[in-house]
Amino acid sequence: MESYWSVGVEVPETSIVSTTVRVDAAVVGAGFSGIAAAYYLARAGLRVAILEAGEAADGASGRNGGQVLPGWSENMVRIAEHHGVEVAEALWSLSEEALGRISELVDVHRLECDLVQVGHLEAGETPGQVAELEAEMRFLDRWRTRERCWWDPRQIESAVGTSAYQGGYFDPAGMAFHPRRYALGLLRQTLAMGAQLYQNTPVRGWERRNGGFRVTAGPGVVECQEVVLATNAYPPADAPWLRSRILPVSSAQIAVKLANPQAVPANMPTVSDTKAELNYYRRVGKDTFLFGGRALASEFRRGAFPSLRRQLAMLFPNLAESAVTHQWSGRIAITRDLMPHLARMQDGVWALGGYTGHGAALSTEFGFLVADAIVHQRPDPRAEALMAIDWQAFPLGRAGRGLLPVVVGALDLRRRLTLRQR
Secondary structure, eight states, X not given: OOOGGGTTOOOOOOBOOOSEEEOSEEEEOOSHHHHHHHHHHHHTTOOEEEXXXXXXXXXXXXXXXXXXXXXXXXXXXXXXXHHOHHHHHHHXXXXXXXXXXXXXXXXXXXXXXXXXXXXXXXXXXXXXXXXXXXHHHHHHTTTOSXXXXXXXXHHXXXXXXXXXXXXXXXXXXXXXXXXXXXXXXXXXXXXXTTOEEEXXXXXXXXXXXXXXXXXXXXXXXXXXXXXXXXXXXXXXXXXXXXHTTOEEEEEEEEEXXXXXXXXXXXXXXXXXXXXXXXXXXXXXXXXXXXXXXXXXXXXXXXXXOHHHHHHHHHHOGGGTTOEEEEEEEEEEEEOTTSOOEEEEOTTSOEEEXXXXXXXXXXXXXXXXXXXXXXXXXXXXXXXXXXXXXXXXXXXXXXXXXXXXXXXXXXXXXXXXXXXXXX
């Protein structure tokens, strides 16, 4: 399953840890968060080792939809209801800063990642979904950071090319980029500042020693003062606290070739919706349309996603016969409250992740936040507000996680029947 983003993009060649490496900080995971954390640590003059079990940007950071979105994965109204308006405002401020941070990194280092501000549409299919989106838009208006527009079905069809939605709100701040080029471009800047990257080096465990940590990585050892777990949907086996709080699920995408480039609007925004399939899509280049969402569990084993073809045809009947050029999947890290988290575990190791499919912007910001906390030896006030939110474990522990395949299988059967009825 070759990702559309992997074509023509080479990963830097590196070695594995074979002896003892001594640094100030070990960052576990070479995705958006890990690379950003290492970048800001190295920029502050710290010696950094990045430990990656596979290849850099080979998880969600190199397999997502390339949508750099405002806000959080959870509805801001519910965040305010659960944690208070002041916390919601602090979190919203972080998400706004995340967009600016990515733009700044791309500009300063001239990262060739096709970053463009196209705006983003969050669309609803049912009256209930539309009402929820309207409530969130009204709530966001209190901060007046910019004007958002409510689009009715006619406006959506004109801008996007589908009549499937009853309404949605458009945020002009939404951006899009080539995620793999962004990640690897920032990684190269990080390595140029002296950070060390070790790929194919899984972390097997760590222990406190001499006021710091001794990390067992691959066949070698890393001695350091700080450890950052930026693994998102791939938590290490020896991190039970983190594993109990992350639920990895898979999302699939296809790239189709537009036989007629006018089949969908040339300047369409990025789009995500609130349907059960959680579809998200965008145009790329002159004749490519990327479409993602929930596929059937059985399809991930085969590496082909006919259910996505059917979902695409329902939204865009004129694309039903378009040729699929690429299809791929990647893991998303879900949390119990559908929000990403930043925490310091009891042993002093930093943990971050759980972006719940909304991490292209926030993951870079979280990398900055943890690096800033390490450099200044305390989190800033907004990071403290984030860390004060309890990162809850999923109920029933390992037994509950073991039941997940059964639940997914039942939902799979129900969705198969629904798709046939359509």
